Amino acid sequence: xxxxxxxxxxxxxxxxxxxxxxxxxxxxxxxxxxxxxxxxxxxxxxxxxxxxxxxxxxxxxxxxxxxxxxxxxxxxxxxxxxxxxxxxxxxxxxxxxxxxxxxxxxxxxxxxxxxxxxxxxxxxxxxxxxxxxxxxxxxxxxxxxxxxxxxxxxxxxxxxxxxxxxxxxxxxxxxxxxxxxxxxxxxxxxxxxxxxxxxxxxxxxxxxxxxxxxxxxxx
Amino acid sequence: xxxxxxxxxxxxxxxxxxxxxxxxxxxxxxxxxxxxxxxxxxxxxxxxxxxxxxxxxxxxxxxxxxxxxxxxxxxxxxxxxxxxxxxxxxxxxxxxxxxxxxxxxxxxxxxxxxxxxxxxxxxxxxxxxxxxxxxxxxxxxxxxxxxxxxxxxxxxxxxxxxxxxxxxxxxxxxxxxxxxxxxxxxxxxxxxxxxxxxxxxxxxxxxxxxxxxxxxxxx
DNA sequence: AATAATTTTTAGATTCGTCTAAACATTTAT
DNA sequence: ATAAATGTTTAGACGAATCTAAAAATTATT
Numbered sequence: 001x002x003x004x005x006x007x008x009x010x011x012x013x014x015x016x017x018x019x020x021x022x023x024x025x026x027x028x029x030x031x032x033x034x035x036x037x038x039x040x041x042x043x044x045x046x047x048x049x050x051x052x053x054x055x056x057x058x059x060x061x062x063x064x065x066x067x068x069x070x071x072x073x074x075x076x077x078x079x080x081x082x083x084x085x086x087x088x089x090x091x092x093x094x095x096x097x098x099x100x101x102x103x104x105x106x107x108x109x110x111x112x113x114x115x116x117x118x119x120x121x122x123x124x125x126x127x128x129x130x131x132x133x134x135x136x137x138x139x140x141x142x143x144x145x146x147x148x149x150x151x152x153x154x155x156x157x158x159x160x161x162x163x164x165x166x167x168x169x170x171x172x173x174x175x176x177x178x179x180x181x182x183x184x185x186x187x188x189x190x191x192x193x194x195x196x197x198x199x200x201x202x203x204x205x206x207x208x209x210x211x212x213x214x215x216x217x218x219x
Numbered sequence: 220x221x222x223x224x225x226x227x228x229x230x231x232x233x234x235x236x237x238x239x240x241x242x243x244x245x246x247x248x249x250x251x252x253x254x255x256x257x258x259x260x261x262x263x264x265x266x267x268x269x270x271x272x273x274x275x276x277x278x279x280x281x282x283x284x285x286x287x288x289x290x291x292x293x294x295x296x297x298x299x300x301x302x303x304x305x306x307x308x309x310x311x312x313x314x315x316x317x318x319x320x321x322x323x324x325x326x327x328x329x330x331x332x333x334x335x336x337x338x339x340x341x342x343x344x345x346x347x348x349x350x351x352x353x354x355x356x357x358x359x360x361x362x363x364x365x366x367x368x369x370x371x372x373x374x375x376x377x378x379x380x381x382x383x384x385x386x387x388x389x390x391x392x393x394x395x396x397x398x399x400x401x402x403x404x405x406x407x408x409x410x411x412x413x414x415x416x417x418x419x420x421x422x423x424x425x426x427x428x429x430x431x432x433x434x435x436x437x438x
Numbered sequence: 439a440a441t442a443a444t445t446t447t448t449a450g451a452t453t454c455g456t457c458t459a460a461a462c463a464t465t466t467a468t
Numbered sequence: 469a470t471a472a473a474t475g476t477t478t479a480g481a482c483g484a485a486t487c488t489a490a491a492a493a494t495t496a497t498t
Binding site: 118 | 322327330334
């Protein structure tokens, strides 16, 4: 099956909202997609007819197996393009999302499979989010917030959830990138700040707010 | 300005038809775009209002300067993506056109400029067609039909104007690609066929019809 | 030059995705 | 338990891009 850009956007958004909370409402979806609730209802009917989701008037809706598979395929395309834009074209993380939203709707399967190979089958996009494989299987990436890492542990940066220019500036200053090793020297309970050692060099202290946005993995 | 995918397709097709013959008709455009003449008329009115072409009912139409610039930009995007698909993702020439037709509508200027740089500012796409620069300037590629090359001259394939699967099959059989060196051994006046030597290997004879479609450059 | 054939345009309908405004259902608060 | 507030759906309209069928203009033929 082939879906319109609009249908794909709805499917993708439902999928994302479902990740965050079990129940997705007409209103939340309308808000996410930047449209009116009435439009959402219209599209829900369409997607229900196409058997991509379960839907009962006034009761709610949820992607079914087929719908989820379609969603994962869109997510796959999106994240592979993001990876491409950052690693090959040198875009900053915070610029790629909008462009990938367009590229993700290009429909050729062979294009995506070749791109995947060209990129060397990455497991996660530049934000650290896992890239589903062609069958919709999502690789497990065991990451943890830096704010939760035990003292004395050494970990590696896998992603950063806040991609504002301010955050990027801060990371650049401390020389923290994806893959950088961090050793948690001490956590201060008073304000949640953390003293870390970056790449075996100088130690520094970062606030809890920053630590919460840095995701890491062990070895 | 930003144009819809549909508008872009019309502009691009008008541009291509104008390259082949000065006068483009409603019918020929409808045929090219695989639509009905009535739809073409509708769109012509729209593009006229947007000041992309000159148009007088029943008289004809032509892209104006603005329209041509838009067209060249679409062509640029299309050809850069084709180049990418072939040189980076390893697609065969004959497969890339359809995919590039989708990619060409992705609107980010920065994407295209970075892609251009990543590909090392190619001057021509894999079919040998010139890639306009960001200002719409088309690099001059001094090519000549193989049918016009003098005997004993050695030349290099720069493009092939007929991209049918049949033509590509033939080229593959003779091992002729973009960049391949060809020495013209003998031209037979009787039927215009040409004996050539491909890459200093075996000689072979190709028909005038084929020779006319192969474009070459010296050194 | 008149008529026939062809090409182009108009008129009106259709589908998709959206909207507003009103109606309806559910949830919350009194 | 009823009324108020909130959330969801329906009804009807609209713009974009297409279509068919018929009308109008142009071009070709006799």
